Amino acid sequence: MAESDFGERVSTGNAELDSMMDGGLLRGSVTLVTGAPGTGKTCLGLEFICRGVTETEEPGLIVTFEHFPKKLLRDASSLGFDLPEMERKGMLRILFTSPEIFFEQAQAPGGLLDTMVEELGAKRVLIDSISHLERLTRDPVRLREIAFTFVNALLRHGLTAVVTQEDPDITGDMAAAQYGISYLVDAVIILRYLELDSSIGRAILVLKQRASSH
Numbered sequence: 357m358a359e360s361d362f363g364e365r366v367s368t369g370n371a372e373l374d375s376m377m378d379g380g381l382l383r384g385s386v387t388l389v390t391g392a393p394g395t396g397k398t399c400l401g402l403e404f405i406c407r408g409v410t411e412t413e414e415p416g417l418i419v420t421f422e423h424f425p426k427k428l429l430r431d432a433s434s435l436g437f438d439l440p441e442m443e444r445k446g447m448l449r450i451l452f453t454s455p456e457i458f459f460e461q462a463q464a465p466g467g468l469l470d471t472m473v474e475e476l477g478a479k480r481v482l483i484d485s486i487s488h489l490e491r492l493t494r495d496p497v498r499l500r501e502i503a504f505t506f507v508n509a510l511l512r513h514g515l516t517a518v519v520t521q522e523d524p525d526i527t528g529d530m531a532a533a534q535y536g537i538s539y540l541v542d543a544v545i546i547l548r549y550l551e552l553d554s555s556i557g558r559a560i561l562v563l564k565q566r567a568s569s570h
Contacts, residue, residue: 366480366516368400369407373560378568382542384514386507390521391547393398395558397520398545401482404518406437414479417472418450421488425452434464449476457486459502462509473513486537487522492515503537542566
């Protein structure tokens with residue numbers, strides 16, 4: 357990433373969230389989006405990728421460990437985004453794989469991640485969801501090492517990345533430090549349910565963002 361890119365902001369695709377993050381994500385940063393099922397993690401990530409394609413012509417890469425392609429296409433369509441058309445135009449690639457294969461390939465120079473980023477000219481990437489890395493080991497020390505290697509693989513390309521993480525606590529227990537990833541990433545966004553007056557709503561919290569008011 358060129359020195360001139362330092363401090364440049366990249367829109368999340370949502371103007372209100374951008375305003376909470378001092379204008380958006382820092383170019384070349386990694387943002388963790390964590391929350392309970394149904395809070396909108398994948399939707400936030402899809403909007404980040406798709407708005408990049410449609411509004412700023414930045415090619416995007418989606419890596420998913422949990423959504424079958426048809427389900428992902430359906431979810432994106434419900435938000436008004438035509439992923440197949442973006443793929444046909446050469447502005448998007450979708451990789452449905454296992455965490456084992458992706459982690460192995462991400463470590464290798466010239467591996468699958470390097471190849472896809474270079475062929476596409478990717479500027480943005482969505483990883484959905486990093487929680488699946490827990491399948492690789494039960495050792496918390498090893499898991500932190502894996503998370504460190506994983507984040508560095510994204511950073512070496514200068515990609516602006518959004519990485520989702522599942523939070524098993526329905527109200528959100530701020531478990532972003534569950535395996536030491538919170539200190540590795542540049543920003544942490546928490547999506548959570550909120551009970552008010554006997555009804556359930558949803559809330560968004562920017563817990564952390566380096567070099568920014570938030």
